[in-house]
Structures are given as structure tokens and as C-alpha cells.
Amino acid sequence: MSEDQSILEQLQKIVSEKTELDLGTLEPSLNLEDSGLDSFAKINLVMEIEEYYDFELTDSESASIATISDLIEKIKSKKAVA
Numbered sequence: 001m002s003e004d005q006s007i008l009e010q011l012q013k014i015v016s017e018k019t020e021l022d023l024g025t026l027e028p029s030l031n032l033e034d035s036g037l038d039s040f041a042k043i044n045l046v047m048e049i050e051e052y053y054d055f056e057l058t059d060s061e062s063a064s065i066a067t068i069s070d071l072i073e074k075i076k077s078k079k080a081v082a
Contacts, residue, residue, distance in 0.1 A: 027068065029067060
């Protein structure tokens with residue numbers, strides 16, 4: 001299993017647990033705003049991901065996240081620095 005696939009599977013679990021989104025719709029290209037997440041839900045989701053992966057995103061990094069793929073790339077870049 002690739003690193004992207006492993007991260008995607010974990011993100012799918014976190015997103016489906018913390019939002020009302022259906023696990024089956026959580027593909028890398030999914031735009032979080034188009035999925036119905038409001039800004040408060042997106043902030044909470046980012047905080048859950050930060051806690052799970054034990055890193056922090058700056059406000060500008062968080063604001064630049066639009067898709068599940070963006071989340072995967074942020075996680076990979078933070079893991080590479082750690």
C-alpha cells in the first residue's frame with residue numbers, strides 16, 4: 001500500500017467520524033467546501049488531523065486546504081519534516 005493510500009484511508013476514517021460525509025464520497029479530489037463542510041467544521045477537522053498526526057498547521061496552511069488531496073500533501077510534508 002502506498003503512503004498516499006494509507007493516509008487517504010486514515011483521513012477517510014477521521015472525516016467520516018467527525019463529519020456527516022459518507023465514507024464512499026471521500027476521494028482525493030473531493031472539495032471540502034463543495035461537500036457541505038462549513039468553515040467551523042473544516043477547522044475542527046483540521047484540528048483532529050493535527051492531533052492524530054501530532055503536528056500543527058499555520059493559519060495560512062490551513063486556509064490553503066481545499067481538497068482531500070491537499071490534506072494528504074500537507075500530512076506528507078509535515079511527516080517529512082518531523
